[in-house]
Amino acid sequence: MAETSGTTGTGPDAEPGPGGEPVAEAAGPPPAGARRSSWTYIGPGIVVAATGVGAGDLVATLIAGSEFGYTLMWAAVIGCLVKISLAEAVGRWHLATGRTLFDGWRSLGGWTTGYFAVYVVIWGFVYGATAMSSSALPVVALFPDGPGLKTWAIVTGLVGLVFVWFNQYAVFEKVMTVMVGVMFVVVVYVAIRVVPDLGASFAGLLPVLPDGSLVYTLGLIGGVGGTITMAAYGYWVNAKGWSDSTWMKVMRLDNRVAYLTTGIFVVAMLVVGAELLHSSSIALSTGDRGLIDLGLVLEERFGTATAKLFLVGFFATSFSSLIGVWHGVSLMFADFVDRMRAGRRAEDQEPAGRAAVSRQERSAAFRVYLLWLTFPPMALLWLDEPFGLVIGYGVLGAFFMPFLSVTLLWLLNSSRTPARWRNSWLSNGMLGAAGLLFLVLCVEQVRDLPW
Template sequence: MLKLLKSIGPGIVVAATGIGAGDMIAATVGGAKYGYMIIWAVILGGVLKYILNEGVGRWQLQTDTSLADGWITHLPKILSWYFIIYLILWSFIVFGALMAATGLAAHALTGILSVKIWAAIHSLIAIIIVFVGSYKHFENLMKLLIALMFIVVVISSLLLKPDIYTILTNIINPTLPEGSVKYALAIIGGVGGSVTILSYGYWIKEKKWIGSKFFPKMKIDLAIAYILTTIFGISIIIISADLKPEVVSGSGIVIGLADKFGELTGSIGRWIFLFGFWGAVFSSMIGVWQGVPYIFADFIKSFFRKSKSSDSLKSSKDYKLFMILMGTLPFSLLLLGKPVWLIVIYSVIGSLFMPFLAFTLLWLNNKNALLKSKKNSIIINMFLIINLLLFLYLGIIEILKYL
């Protein structure tokens, strides 16, 4: 078992990156409002994100190219333009949000320095870690952080002595209480990341997983990742359902949850829970700072430079420039706030990304000429269609908010 855990890794990185403030907020709000009745949404979200991530990994192993390269090569150019614009907007907003979340977690944990100062410190540390460390060092750090937050959150949930029978009943017989649809959809959409799913292809390449012989290992790697992600989400719902923090907006609800946990277990319990929250958001920061510049550098190389060079993307100027810019410029959002026009554009364009990803995996991964014997199975296609319809529905709802 230990040998297996040592041999896998990119999936653990995906899990550590995908579990962040957004997941915790969605699960906390849902749990506080509807308790165990909404646990099934975490499981469904984990399954759907596994299907998407498996498609990205299967494309990478079978074609030895990234999915981004597949879009550039096999889809109309307008779609590549759409994605690169979205990637820049997404990065600016998400990098800024992660700075704020890590700053909040560190401030709540230590009680010293301001949120903004902690945000800047964490971003600088993340940049240094990515610049100095190899992929192996990065992966080992992410394994350590996910172990930290997983142990803290799961043990915290078990200390509350949850009603296992009721939990299993709600999993086996899922229901949608009145008014819970938007919360369930938020949990499903929040589990396991979004754009960072694309980073998995680059991470398995860094791991030297090349060719079809790594398919079994890739599937196990991702299965472990999403099982961990799902258990983490369920644990947050259990804690929130039992403690019922005051439902406030943003990351503040997680701090409220820690306060409630502290009332039950003492100040040490509160501190330990906040330490787990810090581990979750800081691992997301490191994963995003390391993984997203790959996507940008890949697009610049293939779409704009038309280069087929096999040189490492991580050593490229485009990778380093993007990471430095996105590790610094979004700090302005903490100082000035988020402009309404930027949020509207980001929300409208971003609402279409997940259905776009599902559609392209349906389109490209079903082509005999490209994936041959590794093309989608009927079951995979069925789940991709569910992904497409669900996230298209969520996207339409998001767009209608601004009309």
């Protein structure tokens, strides 16, 4: 992907293209003042990576390691590259066009608006309960004599609500960075304690597909870090103050560092699964409770201190996902409401940038969705999830990542994107492969639903 830059082609003299969108201008000289990539700028990528990696993802990785040892290490590496390509495409759209991702979706037709509206309501309702329960599990394990799971779930949801309600992006990013540090230290520490087999690790980089490993392989490539929060990356990029193509190199460094960190998480958990569970034929529960099982195994093998440290890392993983969704998806919903109010006319739509995000963080739509994520889902903590809701959530969720991949391919190869920033052959190849991968995962997920 060439790191060149150009004008946005959205000025008043630009000729309209299909769907009323302005045609991008021809490539010109690089913009003045292009920022040099620097580690000091890193932030939004860490936020999106931490939000996308939940406790359930780590359990799936552990189970893959326990079933197949190091054999699927290559799939974790490919998954990291897929996420880098997707997040880079989201960030590139925001910086190259000065418009939000929802602007782009709307330009593709009303079907995108309808899909997003239904998805964000149902997904938020079910995810809210899932995130609160996941964050409460390690707290209950750390304080077994305290309140029960439902009480702690409500507490974590309310803490997330209050934190996001009264803080804006700068504070949010700092807290997320601390949690990523805790996650990183704990996961890598546990992987080192189990003494990885380096020879087997490197051998696992050779693509091999053992019998019965297809679903685990697809899950490793597509599952970890792959959620609606990948689409929120562009909003966090704007919240950081990056609003035009002069920030492109910075965004790319930020994105690569973040997903390489995610790759290390995945590899470390695969090592733990291979060394601690595979060799001992220990089975874990599926879902978030598998990490409680692992905590018990760690306590038996390495003592109480290591087990407690792991539970702290488990909490950091779960709670960072909770507040990441509370902030990022609420921003997307606020932008959705803004764009629907403004209509299709580009001149009525506020440009993407820090000022727009700052206003949206205090908007009624942002706070309404925050409340939607927090209070209605609490009912699901006492009730079994209604059958129809589970089906709807599963189907809509399965289709989101193919939706994101395909729409990014469409937007970044069209006149909606300045010519200089359209997809290269590498970007098209990675996004095409991601779309195909997520489509296969979608079919598998829908087929496994409790129809």
